[in-house]
Structure formats: C-alpha cells, structure tokens
Amino acid sequence: MAKYTIKDIAHYCNVSISTVSRAINNDPTINKETRDRILDVVEKFNYVPNNSARNLKMSESNTVALLVKGLHNPFFQGMFDLFENGLKEKGYDFFLYTVLEDQNEFEAGLQIAKEKRLKGVIFLGGKLEKSEYTKELSVPFVLCSVPVRAGAGKGLPIVSIDDEKESFRVVDYLIKKGHKRIAIITGKHRDMAVGSIRLDGYRKAFAHNGLPVDEDLIRYMRDDLPEYSEENGYMTMKDLIDDGCDFTAVFVISDRTAIGAYKAIYDAGKTIPGDYSVIGFDGIEVTRYLYPALTTMVQPVETMVSSSIDLLMRQIGGEDIREKELYEATLIERDSVREL
C-alpha cells in the first residue's frame, strides 16, 4: 500500500515523529543506532515521505527547474543533458518540466516555483509575450532559446541567437554561392515567432545583394500539420515543386523540416544538390547522417546552456541581470549545397 506516513513509522519504532524526521534527513544530532533502526523500518515498509508536505514546510529548496516548451523539438533534446550536468556540477538539484503547447509557460513557472520553492527556473523555448508574468516571478530565471526580435526582450535575462542575422547569413551564403532563386520554407503563417524573424533575415539578404524577392518562393508550413515536423516539410516542399516554381536552392528554417523536404525532392525524381541545394537551421545531430549530409546553421548549444546557467547563478548570487546575450551560430558546410 505504501500509504504510510511519518506517524506510522514513528509509532512502529516507538519514537516521536521528529526523530523519524531526523533519521530520514540525516540530522547529525541523532543517535546512530536509533537512526539505523528507523531507517530499517523505513526500508521495510517502503516508506516515502510526502513531498508536498515537505515542500510546504521547507522555506527553500536547492532546486532549479528547466521548463521546456516544445518537447518535440529535437534541437532542445540535445540540451537536456547539458543542463542537467551543468546544474548538478553547481550543486543544484535539477528537474525537467514540460509545458504543454496550450499552456502558458510563465504561469507554469510561477506555479512550480511556488510549489517547489525553487531557487531558479530556466525557460527553454516558448515565446516572449506575457511579460507581465516575468515580473511576477519571484525567483531568478532566464529565457533560453526564445525567438527575439531586435529591440525586443528589453530588461529580461535572455540567452539566444540573433535569428534575423543568422538567417541573413544563411541566405547570403547561398547567394554568394551563385544562387539567385532561393525558396524558403518558414513557420506557419500565423506563427509570428521564429518563422517571421528568419523570414525577415531572408528578405534582408536579398535586399543587401540587390536581388528581388519572388514571393512565390516564400512558403509557409501547412496549418493542418504539426509545425516543424518532417511531414510538414515534406508536404510544403512537395507543393513548391509541384507548383513548377523555378528555384535552385531552398532554405528550410528547421533541420527537422528539412528532412521531410529531402524526401519530397527525391520523390520528385530530383537530386540534392544537383537539382536543388538545401540548407537547414539548428544543427541537430541527425543532419550529419542524412544523405547528402545537410549544410546547416548550427546553434551554439553548449555556449547557450552554460551561459544560461551562468546568468542564473549570478542572479541567485544577488546580481540583477537584465541583459540579452545573443550568441553566434556557425554555418557548417556539408554536402547539400552546390556552387552554381
């Protein structure tokens, strides 16, 4: 049943509940023998202290939570271990919480921070709206990998990349390689987050190079399919090809989506990079293993994680940090882009 409480154990051991508490919390003042005796009983009955009661009573914990919005994002998945190890190294307990798509991440953070008396929280993913909540959050926090427009996110501790700039670089690279007709597969039309920022970068790269943008080559992921999924990449790319558009390269703003685009290209009887050059964004692990290996803009994951942890630690240490740290991504040239 495992429905035992501290009272039951105390009763069984013929001691007070405080003594049991001391035993399970390894209080140094307790007698070694009583402690062992109690711990034996604890083991025997498989007694597990109720965390709610504990959290309620304890004035503070030593825990940092990572709140992930967008668990499906393979790009985030590579960060979990990094966060876990980094935080543990600093002596903090670490918990990973998932925020469902329809949940407000700050509200969730607020709630958990209270419930668990957190030392700090790191938000991974999510958007940058609802800034009201961020003010109300009583614990140190940092926003990692949120899409941030130039000028936005003022006064907030943010660790991210400059999406517009990096997107610009991707497209500029393609142009320098001799491509002029470059398609883009960006986020859903209604999604005004990363998708629109990276699209801005795309436009700027064209403008910068004195090239016209063909609106026909701008494709939004389909609303009826999960955003950034392989399937959405497949269908969106298929539409692009089926429409008979003339282009030599395509910038897919997420690696995962690019995987689907690959397939659509092959299914159309075309080759990469022979017929179409493809370039991705994020730098997730699998891209190295695609055929041909995907050229992509890889985000500085390690740096972003350690910087997030650092910013949080400094806040826990008392500093008031309201800076935005934008790190540079790295274009990894592999085999999916050819020079014209």
Added chain:
Amino acid sequence: MAKYTIKDIAHYCNVSISTVSRAINNDPTINKETRDRILDVVEKFNYVPNNSARNLKMSESNTVALLVKGLHNPFFQGMFDLFENGLKEKGYDFFLYTVLEDQNEFEAGLQIAKEKRLKGVIFLGGKLEKSEYTKELSVPFVLCSVPVRAGAGKGLPIVSIDDEKESFRVVDYLIKKGHKRIAIITGKHRDMAVGSIRLDGYRKAFAHNGLPVDEDLIRYMRDDLPEYSEENGYMTMKDLIDDGCDFTAVFVISDRTAIGAYKAIYDAGKTIPGDYSVIGFDGIEVTRYLYPALTTMVQPVETMVSSSIDLLMRQIGGEDIREKELYEATLIERDSVREL
C-alpha cells in the same frame, strides 16, 4: 514578488480565506459578485495557489502521470501527444514526468504518486526489475513498452511487444529475401534489456532456417557512446565495415541507430541496398524520409497507447489487472532491403 498566499488575498478583499478558496475553485455556492471581485484581485496580484498545500490537503486528484525513462528515445516522443489526448478524453489531467537515467523509475513513481495523490501512473520505458516497488505502489499503474522476456513480468499490467518474436520476424524476412550473411547491431554488451532479447530473436531465426550464426557479425553498440544514438550506429557500423566482414544485410535494432549506420555505409563508398540491405526497428517518423526510405519493424504505437490507457482505466475502475498484453508489430517494406 508573487509571494502572496490565500491569506493575503482574503485580507485584501475583506473576506475569509475560505471565500477566496471558493472563488479560485469555482465553488457554485459563492456569490457571483464576490467571486468576480476576488478573482480580479487574484489577477491583479498574480496570485497563484501553492500546489504543495493543495496536494497535501486534497485527498485525491484526478491526475494520471506518464513517467518516461529515456526521454531521448524518439520512439517515445511520438507517444506523448497520444497519451495526453487519450487521457484528457477520459477526463483526466495529465502530466509528463521525466525519469533521469540514473533514477529508479518505480521509486520516482511512488514519490510522485504520493505527492500528487495520483489516480494512476503509466511507466513508459525503463526496465522490469525492482519488482518490489511495483507491489508497493498504491495506485493503479501500467508498464508500457518495457522489454519483456517470455515468461517474465508475471502478474504485472504490461503493454508491450514481443521483442523476441518481432526480431525473429525481421531476420526471417531478410533470410526469405535471400540473405544469409546478416549482421546485427544490437544494444550495449552490458545492457541486458531489449538488446539481448532482440538478439535472441536473431539467433532463433537463423536456427529456424538451418543457417549458421557468424558471431563476427554480431555487433554491440560501443560502451563509450550514448546507447542507440546515431553516432553509436555510425561508429559500430563503421567498425563492422572496416573489419572487412562479409555480409549482405544488417539489422539495426533501433531506427535512430540505423540512421548513423546509413551514413557509415555511404562514407565507405557503399550503397543501400545495393551493397548492404539495412533494416531497422521501431518505425519512427524520420525513417520514411531517409534515402532510401528505411524498411523497418514499426511498433503499434497507437494501439499500445490506447491499450495502456484502457488497462489503467479498468484498474481505476476497480479491476485487478495482472495481464501482459503484447501487440504485434508491422514490417513496413520500403527501399532499404533488396532481394538477393
């Protein structure tokens, strides 16, 4: 600060704490106007009730938790939404908890069940040891997608596949296609879970067809790399090729690992399925998008999820379920295997 308690709100509103409690819990007996007035203040102060206190007080919740061990497993990721929607449909709140690799999943389950007064818990992944805990768990639970050897897991509510049988089918399929020299890339040597069960199936398929097993063709993932990672697949496959082994097909026991194997084959200047046929296991989404599309044994994800939910519901309803439900996987023939 957001450090307000129900008391603060009550005080500010000039009502008792119970009235505030009624307001936030939407008690029908409360006066609409007082409720609105209180809710306004709640909003204004951004008051969030402390969940620990709530959990402690409430005798039961309406929550089911999904405890995932092996968050990185892309195969599991496809199940999250299914669980969420399925459980919500039944009227349950749903939470996803991650069990870290070095944590005992049952202990974690026990703890959370107590803390949150769960209605039930679904374990996804993890092993089948520590059965002591399963007896102690006071709430209904089901073990989903755990590797289970024939005869094991007696008396436990399990939803899974018959790993040995399906592995047998994979290899038998290859043999029927004319392959005789079939390599296998299985789990780490020390990991005696799925890896060894699927290896058993491999051996049985050879025996069944009166073919000898070449021990040289049995490869375990490297201990120094994350298990089932693309990278491990790459390196293990590379070793196999570099060793100059003679084989025409390889069974990689996880799709994700197969992706790395693909790359190793290409890097060696070989083709799929021209030089080597490749077959995977799991049926994760990306396999459709690889080139060539991967032939793989796809696990009946939807069925496994709905059956898990069903088993849990029936237990919550009072039934004592101790059955093992093993569902059949489906071999999807795509383009990575050729007939000899």
Added chain:
DNA sequence: GTGAAAGCGCTAACAT
C-alpha cells in the same frame, strides 16, 4: 538525544 508543539498554505466540513 529526543519529544512536544507550532505552522507551512490550503480545502472542506460544519456553523452561522
């Protein structure tokens, strides 16, 4: 070294 008692923030009888 151990026990008694207060109280963490809330919900749910039970009164009013």
Added chain:
DNA sequence: ATGTTAGCGCTTTCAC
C-alpha cells in the same frame, strides 16, 4: 452566502 476550524504530512524551534 460566508466565516470558523480542523487538519493534510511534514520540518523545526524549543524544551527537557
């Protein structure tokens, strides 16, 4: 319709 009160299961002074 609202207030009063008794805990939920723990940790932590403060006595002894």
